[in-house]
Amino acid sequence: IVQYIGEVWKDKAPLLPSDPYERSQARLYDAGRKTWTTTGEAQEAAKKEFIEVINTLEGQLEDNPYFRSETFGYVNLSLIPLYCWFHAYETYAKFSVAAECSKCIAWAKRCMQKESVAKSLPDEKKNLGFVAI
Template sequence: MADEVILLDFWPSMFGIRCRVALAEKGVVYEYKEEDLWNKGELLLQMNPVRKKIPVLIHNGKPVCESLVIVEYVDQTWSHKAPLLPSDPYERARARFWADFIDKKFYGQGWKVLTTKGEEQEAAKKEFIHSLKLLESELGNEPFFGGKKFGFLDISFIGFYCRFYSYEMCGNFSIEAECPKLIAWGKRCMEKESVSKSLPDPQKVHGYVLELKKAMGIE
Protein backbone atom coordinates (compact mmCIF):
# COMPACT_ATOMS: atom_id res chain seq x y z
CA MET A 1 0.00 0.00 0.00
CA ALA A 2 1.37 3.41 -0.99
CA ASP A 3 2.21 5.97 1.66
CA GLU A 4 -0.31 8.74 2.22
CA VAL A 5 1.61 12.00 2.59
CA ILE A 6 -0.05 15.37 3.16
CA LEU A 7 1.64 18.73 3.73
CA LEU A 8 -0.29 21.49 5.48
CA ASP A 9 1.40 24.70 4.41
CA PHE A 10 1.08 28.38 3.49
CA TRP A 11 2.59 29.45 0.17
CA PRO A 12 5.00 32.26 1.29
CA SER A 13 6.24 30.40 4.39
CA MET A 14 10.02 30.03 4.46
CA PHE A 15 9.51 27.12 6.83
CA GLY A 16 7.01 25.38 4.58
CA ILE A 17 9.40 25.82 1.64
CA ARG A 18 11.93 23.69 3.51
CA CYS A 19 9.49 20.80 3.58
CA ARG A 20 8.53 21.21 -0.08
CA VAL A 21 12.17 21.17 -1.17
CA ALA A 22 13.03 18.17 1.02
CA LEU A 23 10.07 16.18 -0.31
CA ALA A 24 11.00 17.13 -3.88
CA GLU A 25 14.62 16.09 -3.33
CA LYS A 26 13.38 12.68 -2.22
CA GLY A 27 10.83 12.38 -5.02
CA VAL A 28 7.97 11.91 -2.54
CA VAL A 29 4.48 12.26 -3.99
CA TYR A 30 2.28 14.19 -1.58
CA GLU A 31 -0.93 16.17 -1.32
CA TYR A 32 -0.45 19.88 -0.71
CA LYS A 33 -3.09 21.61 1.39
CA GLU A 34 -2.97 25.39 1.63
CA GLU A 35 -3.90 26.77 5.04
CA ASP A 36 -5.54 30.09 5.84
CA LEU A 37 -3.52 31.24 8.84
CA TRP A 38 -6.22 33.72 9.85
CA ASN A 39 -8.91 31.06 9.76
CA LYS A 40 -7.11 27.84 10.62
CA GLY A 41 -8.65 24.64 9.38
CA GLU A 42 -9.87 21.81 11.57
CA LEU A 43 -7.22 19.43 10.23
CA LEU A 44 -4.38 21.79 11.20
CA LEU A 45 -5.77 22.29 14.71
CA GLN A 46 -6.24 18.55 15.07
CA MET A 47 -2.78 17.63 13.80
CA ASN A 48 -0.85 20.38 15.60
CA PRO A 49 -2.89 21.18 18.73
CA VAL A 50 0.17 22.45 20.64
CA ARG A 51 1.54 25.10 18.26
CA LYS A 52 -1.39 25.36 15.83
CA LYS A 53 1.11 26.33 13.12
CA ILE A 54 2.19 25.22 9.68
CA PRO A 55 3.99 23.34 8.30
CA VAL A 56 2.67 19.95 9.33
CA LEU A 57 3.57 16.76 7.51
CA ILE A 58 0.98 14.01 7.86
CA HIS A 59 2.42 10.59 7.01
CA ASN A 60 -0.11 7.77 7.02
CA GLY A 61 -2.27 9.73 9.45
CA LYS A 62 0.56 10.63 11.84
CA PRO A 63 1.56 14.30 12.16
CA VAL A 64 5.13 15.60 12.21
CA CYS A 65 5.48 19.27 13.21
CA GLU A 66 8.20 21.96 13.00
CA SER A 67 10.02 22.42 9.70
CA LEU A 68 13.51 21.27 10.70
CA VAL A 69 12.06 18.21 12.41
CA ILE A 70 10.07 17.50 9.25
CA VAL A 71 13.16 17.80 7.03
CA GLU A 72 15.05 15.32 9.23
CA TYR A 73 12.03 13.00 9.28
CA VAL A 74 11.81 13.10 5.49
CA ASP A 75 15.54 12.41 5.22
CA GLN A 76 15.36 9.38 7.52
CA THR A 77 12.06 7.98 6.24
CA TRP A 78 12.99 8.12 2.55
CA SER A 79 16.66 7.35 3.11
CA HIS A 80 17.14 5.51 -0.19
CA LYS A 81 17.61 8.73 -2.17
CA ALA A 82 19.47 12.06 -1.90
CA PRO A 83 20.74 12.10 1.71
CA LEU A 84 20.22 15.57 3.17
CA LEU A 85 22.07 15.51 6.50
CA PRO A 86 25.85 14.98 6.48
CA SER A 87 26.97 11.46 7.38
CA ASP A 88 29.82 12.76 9.56
CA PRO A 89 28.62 13.43 13.16
CA TYR A 90 30.56 16.69 13.47
CA GLU A 91 29.34 18.07 10.14
CA ARG A 92 25.80 17.00 11.05
CA ALA A 93 26.04 18.87 14.37
CA ARG A 94 27.46 21.92 12.57
CA ALA A 95 24.59 21.96 10.06
CA ARG A 96 22.05 21.75 12.89
CA PHE A 97 23.78 24.59 14.74
CA TRP A 98 23.50 26.95 11.76
CA ALA A 99 19.92 25.91 11.05
CA ASP A 100 19.12 26.79 14.66
CA PHE A 101 20.91 30.13 14.19
CA ILE A 102 18.72 30.88 11.16
CA ASP A 103 15.53 30.17 13.10
CA LYS A 104 16.42 31.77 16.41
CA LYS A 105 18.39 34.81 15.28
CA PHE A 106 18.36 35.49 11.54
CA TYR A 107 14.59 35.14 11.11
CA GLY A 108 13.81 37.68 13.85
CA GLN A 109 16.36 40.16 12.53
CA GLY A 110 14.83 39.93 9.06
CA TRP A 111 11.36 40.49 10.48
CA LYS A 112 12.56 43.71 12.13
CA VAL A 113 14.04 44.93 8.83
CA LEU A 114 10.62 44.42 7.24
CA THR A 115 8.48 45.91 10.00
CA THR A 116 10.38 48.79 11.62
CA LYS A 117 11.43 52.30 10.62
CA GLY A 118 14.08 54.90 11.34
CA GLU A 119 16.78 54.21 13.90
CA GLU A 120 15.22 50.92 14.96
CA GLN A 121 15.32 49.66 11.39
CA GLU A 122 18.89 50.85 10.88
CA ALA A 123 19.99 48.95 13.99
CA ALA A 124 18.10 45.86 12.83
CA LYS A 125 19.64 46.15 9.37
CA LYS A 126 23.17 46.20 10.81
CA GLU A 127 22.48 43.05 12.82
CA PHE A 128 20.82 41.41 9.83
CA ILE A 129 23.74 42.14 7.50
CA HIS A 130 26.16 40.87 10.15
CA SER A 131 24.24 37.58 10.27
CA LEU A 132 24.25 37.38 6.47
CA LYS A 133 28.03 37.78 6.53
CA LEU A 134 28.34 35.05 9.15
CA LEU A 135 26.33 32.71 6.94
CA GLU A 136 28.40 33.70 3.91
CA SER A 137 31.54 32.91 5.89
CA GLU A 138 30.12 29.48 6.76
CA LEU A 139 29.46 28.88 3.05
CA GLY A 140 33.05 29.81 2.24
CA ASN A 141 34.11 29.01 -1.31
CA GLU A 142 31.96 25.90 -1.61
CA PRO A 143 29.02 25.73 -4.02
CA PHE A 144 26.66 24.67 -1.21
CA PHE A 145 26.62 24.77 2.58
CA GLY A 146 27.00 21.01 2.47
CA GLY A 147 30.16 21.36 0.37
CA LYS A 148 29.79 19.93 -3.12
CA LYS A 149 26.31 18.59 -2.37
CA PHE A 150 23.05 20.42 -1.77
CA GLY A 151 21.83 19.39 1.68
CA PHE A 152 20.21 20.09 5.03
CA LEU A 153 21.58 23.58 5.70
CA ASP A 154 20.89 24.70 2.14
CA ILE A 155 17.29 23.55 2.58
CA SER A 156 17.12 25.31 5.95
CA PHE A 157 18.12 28.66 4.42
CA ILE A 158 16.83 28.60 0.83
CA GLY A 159 13.27 29.57 1.80
CA PHE A 160 14.59 32.99 2.79
CA TYR A 161 16.08 33.56 -0.66
CA CYS A 162 12.69 34.49 -2.15
CA ARG A 163 12.36 37.10 0.61
CA PHE A 164 15.71 38.77 -0.13
CA TYR A 165 13.98 41.22 -2.48
CA SER A 166 11.62 42.31 0.30
CA TYR A 167 14.48 42.79 2.76
CA GLU A 168 16.23 44.98 0.19
CA MET A 169 13.16 47.02 -0.71
CA CYS A 170 12.07 47.61 2.88
CA GLY A 171 15.59 48.14 4.22
CA ASN A 172 16.97 50.09 1.25
CA PHE A 173 20.17 48.09 0.78
CA SER A 174 21.65 45.48 -1.54
CA ILE A 175 22.34 41.97 -0.30
CA GLU A 176 24.43 41.28 -3.39
CA ALA A 177 26.66 44.27 -2.58
CA GLU A 178 27.11 43.03 0.98
CA CYS A 179 27.24 39.27 0.39
CA PRO A 180 27.81 38.38 -3.27
CA LYS A 181 28.61 34.75 -2.50
CA LEU A 182 25.18 34.26 -0.91
CA ILE A 183 23.46 35.59 -4.01
CA ALA A 184 25.56 33.26 -6.18
CA TRP A 185 24.61 30.40 -3.85
CA GLY A 186 20.91 31.25 -4.17
CA LYS A 187 21.11 31.33 -7.96
CA ARG A 188 22.95 27.99 -7.90
CA CYS A 189 20.22 26.48 -5.74
CA MET A 190 17.55 27.81 -8.10
CA GLU A 191 19.08 25.71 -10.87
CA LYS A 192 17.77 22.67 -9.01
CA GLU A 193 14.22 21.73 -9.97
CA SER A 194 13.40 20.83 -6.37
CA VAL A 195 14.09 24.46 -5.43
CA SER A 196 12.81 26.39 -8.44
CA LYS A 197 9.45 24.61 -8.30
CA SER A 198 9.12 25.10 -4.53
CA LEU A 199 9.94 28.81 -4.16
CA PRO A 200 7.30 31.45 -4.93
CA ASP A 201 8.13 34.48 -7.06
CA PRO A 202 9.95 37.17 -5.00
CA GLN A 203 7.68 39.91 -6.40
CA LYS A 204 4.60 37.98 -5.29
CA VAL A 205 6.17 37.46 -1.86
CA HIS A 206 6.89 41.19 -1.63
CA GLY A 207 3.27 41.94 -2.46
CA TYR A 208 2.25 39.71 0.44
CA VAL A 209 4.76 41.47 2.74
CA LEU A 210 3.32 44.88 1.82
CA GLU A 211 -0.22 43.63 2.47
CA LEU A 212 0.90 42.27 5.83
CA LYS A 213 2.55 45.56 6.78
CA LYS A 214 -0.60 47.46 5.82
CA ALA A 215 -2.73 45.13 7.93
CA MET A 216 -0.35 45.77 10.85
CA GLY A 217 -0.60 49.54 10.36
CA ILE A 218 2.98 49.85 9.09
CA GLU A 219 3.17 52.00 5.96
Protein backbone atom coordinates in the same frame (compact mmCIF):
# COMPACT_ATOMS: atom_id res chain seq x y z
CA ILE B 1 5.00 30.98 18.98
CA VAL B 2 7.83 28.59 18.17
CA GLN B 3 10.32 30.72 20.13
CA TYR B 4 7.93 30.78 23.10
CA ILE B 5 7.56 27.00 23.05
CA GLY B 6 11.32 26.62 22.76
CA GLU B 7 11.93 28.86 25.77
CA VAL B 8 9.20 27.42 27.99
CA TRP B 9 10.00 23.76 27.34
CA LYS B 10 13.70 24.09 26.50
CA ASP B 11 14.69 21.21 28.79
CA LYS B 12 12.21 18.83 27.10
CA ALA B 13 12.90 19.56 23.42
CA PRO B 14 15.17 22.51 22.64
CA LEU B 15 14.25 24.15 19.34
CA LEU B 16 17.15 26.59 19.21
CA PRO B 17 20.82 25.75 19.73
CA SER B 18 22.23 26.58 23.16
CA ASP B 19 25.33 28.13 21.61
CA PRO B 20 24.73 31.90 21.13
CA TYR B 21 26.54 31.92 17.77
CA GLU B 22 24.46 29.06 16.38
CA ARG B 23 21.27 30.54 17.86
CA SER B 24 21.90 33.82 16.01
CA GLN B 25 22.11 31.93 12.73
CA ALA B 26 18.78 30.28 13.49
CA ARG B 27 17.21 33.72 13.93
CA LEU B 28 17.91 34.91 10.39
CA TYR B 29 14.21 35.18 9.60
CA ASP B 30 13.58 37.38 12.64
CA ALA B 31 16.37 39.74 11.64
CA GLY B 32 14.99 39.95 8.10
CA ARG B 33 11.42 40.48 9.27
CA LYS B 34 12.51 43.49 11.29
CA THR B 35 13.77 45.19 8.13
CA TRP B 36 10.19 45.65 6.93
CA THR B 37 8.28 45.89 10.22
CA THR B 38 10.33 48.72 11.70
CA THR B 39 11.36 52.22 10.67
CA GLY B 40 14.07 54.73 11.48
CA GLU B 41 16.83 53.68 13.85
CA ALA B 42 15.19 50.33 14.59
CA GLN B 43 15.14 49.53 10.87
CA GLU B 44 18.79 50.55 10.50
CA ALA B 45 19.69 48.26 13.41
CA ALA B 46 17.66 45.44 11.84
CA LYS B 47 19.40 45.93 8.50
CA LYS B 48 22.79 45.82 10.22
CA GLU B 49 21.81 42.67 12.15
CA PHE B 50 20.53 40.99 9.00
CA ILE B 51 23.75 41.73 7.08
CA GLU B 52 25.84 40.47 10.02
CA VAL B 53 23.92 37.17 10.07
CA ILE B 54 24.26 36.77 6.29
CA ASN B 55 28.00 37.54 6.51
CA THR B 56 28.35 34.92 9.25
CA LEU B 57 26.60 32.40 7.05
CA GLU B 58 28.82 33.31 4.11
CA GLY B 59 31.81 32.35 6.21
CA GLN B 60 30.33 28.88 6.53
CA LEU B 61 30.31 28.44 2.76
CA GLU B 62 34.10 28.41 2.80
CA ASP B 63 35.17 27.38 -0.73
CA ASN B 64 32.25 25.01 -1.26
CA PRO B 65 29.36 25.63 -3.66
CA TYR B 66 26.92 24.72 -0.88
CA PHE B 67 27.06 25.08 2.87
CA ARG B 68 29.88 22.85 4.08
CA SER B 69 29.48 20.56 1.12
CA GLU B 70 29.93 20.03 -2.58
CA THR B 71 26.30 18.90 -2.74
CA PHE B 72 22.93 20.41 -1.86
CA GLY B 73 21.99 19.08 1.58
CA TYR B 74 19.90 19.69 4.69
CA VAL B 75 21.38 23.06 5.70
CA ASN B 76 20.85 24.39 2.18
CA LEU B 77 17.31 23.06 2.11
CA SER B 78 16.62 24.82 5.41
CA LEU B 79 18.08 28.18 4.34
CA ILE B 80 17.05 28.59 0.70
CA PRO B 81 13.40 29.52 1.47
CA LEU B 82 14.68 32.73 3.05
CA TYR B 83 16.14 33.82 -0.28
CA CYS B 84 12.71 34.57 -1.74
CA TRP B 85 12.23 37.19 1.01
CA PHE B 86 15.40 39.14 0.22
CA HIS B 87 13.61 41.35 -2.34
CA ALA B 88 11.09 42.47 0.28
CA TYR B 89 13.83 43.17 2.84
CA GLU B 90 15.81 45.15 0.27
CA THR B 91 12.79 47.13 -0.89
CA TYR B 92 11.67 48.19 2.58
CA ALA B 93 15.08 48.77 4.14
CA LYS B 94 16.64 50.22 0.97
CA PHE B 95 19.77 48.12 0.69
CA SER B 96 21.20 45.44 -1.57
CA VAL B 97 21.93 41.97 -0.22
CA ALA B 98 24.02 41.32 -3.35
CA ALA B 99 26.19 44.38 -2.67
CA GLU B 100 26.71 43.36 0.95
CA CYS B 101 26.80 39.57 0.64
CA SER B 102 27.68 38.51 -2.90
CA LYS B 103 28.84 35.02 -1.90
CA CYS B 104 25.43 34.27 -0.39
CA ILE B 105 23.65 35.46 -3.52
CA ALA B 106 25.90 33.24 -5.67
CA TRP B 107 24.98 30.29 -3.38
CA ALA B 108 21.26 31.09 -3.71
CA LYS B 109 21.51 31.25 -7.50
CA ARG B 110 23.21 27.83 -7.53
CA CYS B 111 20.37 26.47 -5.41
CA MET B 112 17.77 28.03 -7.71
CA GLN B 113 19.28 26.16 -10.66
CA LYS B 114 17.85 23.01 -9.11
CA GLU B 115 14.41 22.46 -10.63
CA SER B 116 12.98 21.16 -7.35
CA VAL B 117 14.05 24.33 -5.56
CA ALA B 118 12.96 26.75 -8.28
CA LYS B 119 9.51 25.15 -8.53
CA SER B 120 8.86 25.05 -4.81
CA LEU B 121 9.75 28.58 -3.70
CA PRO B 122 7.25 31.43 -3.94
CA ASP B 123 7.98 34.32 -6.28
CA GLU B 124 9.85 37.14 -4.53
CA LYS B 125 7.45 39.75 -5.95
CA LYS B 126 4.49 37.91 -4.39
CA ASN B 127 6.30 38.00 -1.06
CA LEU B 128 6.76 41.73 -1.46
CA GLY B 129 3.01 42.02 -2.00
CA PHE B 130 2.41 40.00 1.16
CA VAL B 131 4.64 42.32 3.16
CA ALA B 132 2.82 45.38 1.76
CA ILE B 133 -0.52 44.21 3.17
